[in-house]
Amino acid sequence: MIAAAFAATTAGEVAALSRGEGDSLVALEAASLRSIAAWLKHSGRDGYLAAEVADAIGIPRSRSEELLEAKQRGFRNGDVLRIAQVPANEKRDFLLFMVQRPDGEVYFYLSGVREGLRKAFVSIPGKGVVAPLGADEAQSGFQHEVQYWQDKTALN
Numbered sequence: 001m002i003a004a005a006f007a008a009t010t011a012g013e014v015a016a017l018s019r020g021e022g023d024s025l026v027a028l029e030a031a032s033l034r035s036i037a038a039w040l041k042h043s044g045r046d047g048y049l050a051a052e053v054a055d056a057i058g059i060p061r062s063r064s065e066e067l068l069e070a071k072q073r074g075f076r077n078g079d080v081l082r083i084a085q086v087p088a089n090e091k092r093d094f095l096l097f098m099v100q101r102p103d104g105e106v107y108f109y110l111s112g113v114r115e116g117l118r119k120a121f122v123s124i125p126g127k128g129v130v131a132p133l134g135a136d137e138a139q140s141g142f143q144h145e146v147q148y149w150q151d152k153t154a155l156n
Contacts, residue, residue: 029116036095039156040086044072047072049096093113094111094112097111099141104126105124120138
């Protein structure tokens, strides 16, 4: 199973920032993403991303790749499972946060290490539904996950 999330500021606070403050926030987020990715590459466990998940979220792969090798860490807090992954292959650039909630919903936040959030969606396996998240919900959830994982890198 798969799962992920970050929250330093809310979407409303981001919208209220001036241009200069917004640029600073983007730079801070990029630094956090680089830090998380480096931590995962150094202390992450060997894992993989299934081909169908890579296809669904838009990570390119060759037809022959059934699994994409990744470095990953996961933590369970109560009934919530969080997993973060980076590619083991240096030719790929992604950072994937997954969050599985007790109700079975799985939230995915795909970003690049340099450019931030690319895509966010929720999978509801019991209903066979995969739906994109709205911009505000996606950004807020992504920021929450970045903060969560940044805090984990500080502890380890």
